Amino acid sequence: MIKIFNFQFSISYLRSSQKGVSMIELILYMGILAVMLTILTSIFVSALDVQSESQTTSSVEQDGNYILSRLAYDIHRAQSINIPSYNGLPTIDNFQIVIDGVNYTYSVDGNNNLILTDNSGQNNLNNYGSSISDLSAQRLGNAGGVENTLRINFTVTSRTKRISGFETKNFETNLSLRRQ
DSSP: OHHHHHHHHHHHHHHHHOOOOOHHHHHHHHHHHHHHHHHHHHHHHHHHHHHHHHHHHHHHHHHHHHHHHHHHHHHHHOSEEEESOSBTOEEESEEEEEETTEEEEEEEOTTSOEEEEETTEEEEOSOTTEEEEEEEEEEEOOTTSOOOEEEEEEEEEEEEEETTEEEEEEEEEEEEOOOO
């Protein structure tokens, strides 16, 4: 019977020695948890903002570089320039070259996409995350010389607004037809 008594005593002792969480402790824990969650949330949101800005800048830069590369490739292969037809005369929102007897027309559509139109159809040269504006082409050369150079300007703008606004970059290049 002593063992039972000792057993019962130890259980009753444990029950009386255990204390619950007081209301003050619970409020302190909840307050500390709220502060920690607020700090972690703000860090997470800041990281997402930085990622979004980086992607926007990268998209604008990649589109501009791709378009410049594509223009250089096509113009170097071209045999002639149809539009603009005269030196010094700039064209707005389009120009046309001839490659192997096929007209290649570059133009900006109503959705601010740079479109390449040839005999196989239309191709969009920028991605969905950017828009093209202020496309102009000017034929360069002198009156007695060769007139086979284009000065091309365009602006690439992100369609995603960053904290500091839309990412915008202007591109300009002079490209010449290769001599035959």
